Amino acid sequence: MCGPGAEETPHGVRILEGRWADGYLGRRPVRPGYAYVIWKGRHVAEPTELSADEMAGFWAEVARVAGALDEEYRPAKMNWFSLGNGVPHLHVHLVPRPLHDARAGWPVESEAFDFAAIPALDPTELSAGAAALRARLQA
Numbered sequence: 001m002c003g004p005g006a007e008e009t010p011h012g013v014r015i016l017e018g019r020w021a022d023g024y025l026g027r028r029p030v031r032p033g034y035a036y037v038i039w040k041g042r043h044v045a046e047p048t049e050l051s052a053d054e055m056a057g058f059w060a061e062v063a064r065v066a067g068a069l070d071e072e073y074r075p076a077k078m079n080w081f082s083l084g085n086g087v088p089h090l091h092v093h094l095v096p097r098p099l100h101d102a103r104a105g106w107p108v109e110s111e112a113f114d115f116a117a118i119p120a121l122d123p124t125e126l127s128a129g130a131a132a133l134r135a136r137l138q139a
Contacts (some may be wrong), residue, residue: 005040011115012036013130016065016137020057023065023137025130028118030095030108033073033129037062039090047082047090062092068136069096072129076104 005022007014012035016023020041026034039050039058047055066078075096082092093113097104111117121129 005038013126015068015130015133016061018057018061018064020054021061023061025126025133027120027126028115029121030093030112030118031075031101032098033069033075033094033096035065035069035094035133037065037092037094044090045084045088049090058090062094064137065133066094068133069094071136072132073098075099076101079108081108 005014005017009024010027012024012026014022015025015035016037018040020039021037022040023035023037026036028034041050041054044050047058050058062080066080069075070078073096076099077097079095079097080092081095082090084090095108095112097108103109120126
């Protein structure tokens with residue numbers, strides 16, 4: 001995650017190339033519309049390592065991606081996760097919780113992040129979802 005962002009990775013397709021962060025639509029969605037946003041400056045593991053300007057810029061770009069997801073997927077709730085336990089580089093997981101989510105009022109189950117067990121989106125569906133979100137982010 002510390003290197004320059006790519007348009008596409010094994011984990012997703014870029015939907016935002018921001019000043020402070022890159023946002024990606026996840027290839028293996030925890031829930032429909034799952035995305036993640038990666039800090040693209042120097043290596044930091046925690047948001048507290050950012051300056052005030054960096055922190056404002058980073059969280060503003062996370063919020064932009066969350067807003068686009070909210071407009072596109074209309075979830076009952078958006079969960080924001082800044083974990084870093086497995087990958088110690090600042091990034092945030094955005095998990096839209098759909099209205100029909102059986103666990104909507106509860107935390108996302110830990111196995112939801114077992115990406116090896118989550119089927120990958122069809123490439124056409126991933127591409128269409130990324131294009132729709134890019135359009136919302138450019139509006």
